[in-house]
Amino acid sequence: MVGMMGWGANIFEQQEWRKGPWTPEEDKLLSEYVNLHGEGRWSSVSRCAGLNRTGKSCRLRWVNYLRPGLKRGHITPQEEGIIIELHALWGNKWSTIARYLPGRTDNEIKNYWRTHFKKKEKASEKQDKKKILRKIRKHQPQQNCTTTTITTTDKKMSPQAEDVIMRSDEINAFTNYDHQNITTDQDPVVDMPPVTNISYAWTETFPMDGLWGGLWNLDDHSLQAASDHKCKVAIQNQPATANCSYATDYAVNLCNGGFIF
DNA sequence: AATAGGCACAACCGCAACCTA
DNA sequence: ATAGGTTGCGGTTGTGCCTAT
Numbered sequence A: 001m002v003g004m005m006g007w008g009a010n011i012f013e014q015q016e017w018r019k020g021p022w023t024p025e026e027d028k029l030l031s032e033y034v035n036l037h038g039e040g041r042w043s044s045v046s047r048c049a050g051l052n053r054t055g056k057s058c059r060l061r062w063v064n065y066l067r068p069g070l071k072r073g074h075i076t077p078q079e080e081g082i083i084i085e086l087h088a089l090w091g092n093k094w095s096t097i098a099r100y101l102p103g104r105t106d107n108e109i110k111n112y113w114r115t116h117f118k119k120k121e122k123a124s125e126k127q128d129k130k131k132i133l134r135k136i137r138k139h140q141p142q143q144n145c146t147t148t149t150i151t152t153t154d155k156k157m158s159p160q161a162e163d164v165i166m167r168s169d170e171i172n173a174f175t176n177y178d179h180q181n182i183t184t185d186q187d188p189v190v191d192m193p194p195v196t197n198i199s200y201a202w203t204e205t206f207p208m209d210g211l212w213g214g215l216w217n218l219d220d221h222s223l224q225a226a227s228d229h230k231c232k233v234a235i236q237n238q239p240a241t242a243n244c245s246y247a248t249d250y251a252v253n254l255c256n257g258g259f260i261f
Numbered sequence B: 001a002a003t004a005g006g007c008a009c010a011a012c013c014g015c016a017a018c019c020t021a
Numbered sequence C: 001a002t003a004g005g006t007t008g009c010g011g012t013t014g015t016g017c018c019t020a021t
Helices: A024-037 A042-049 A055-066 A077-090 A094-098 A106-126 A129-139 A159-175 A209-217 A220-228
Strands: A145-150 A231-236
Touching (some): A077 A094
Antiparallel strands (some): A145 A231
8 A cells, every 4th residue: 555656655755755655564653653642743743653644644644544432434424414504504614514424524424414415505506596596486385284204214316316416405505585575475485395205215305404403402312212213294385474483394204203493 | 248337435725713832 | 922833714626436428
């Protein structure tokens, strides 16, 4: 791995810091040093531990890979929900978001976000809001409440799920709409668009502040139950008002029938 | 079977904030 | 007060694996 292409390692130049993937030997040296002396003083780690790495590189390796307690494996739906909520709240404050996800690193979360949401976000941003609102109006249901059954068991994204993602973008744009200009009298499009054919991660469907605020408040057991079983989502088509914090009054009925806000 | 594209992960870079002498 | 060093953060890129075609 030492000679891997692409990372600019140049073994012929003296005093050049090593770059590229870490070897097990380097990991061992770094781990032993940090376990012995604790974190911090990264610039001296390289000298003291016999590593030809910059302090920055040592810190990053420790924080993102070697540090005890790091979780491995895929982001769970619960974690995804938290990420979405906190990102809506703070934007790209990955380190801040990571503090609320024990065992996950900012790098991991950042990568996850970029992989799963960035493309969609960009596509969404390019869309004209008025066009979106027209679309929403077109799909607006007449009944007062739409109930949809969703599941999280699907591993791969189905075509329907793709549609849901697009809907999610519409909803995002919708929620970003200037609510100060919305009154129940003047614009019926403030009603929630119908959500149907959901077959992928339910967490991608409702990125509204209010919803995730609710999810965030659930305990682990409730969240686990919500993700392990089919969840029913009830959408109340109540119009938003100027003093409504969120886009509208969405109600999500998870498993046991309790609204969470 | 070959290959292109997407995804997950690891690591680097630049910059800003913070710390310390 | 300030300059230099250190640390932390966010953005970006490279690599390998997996999957669909």
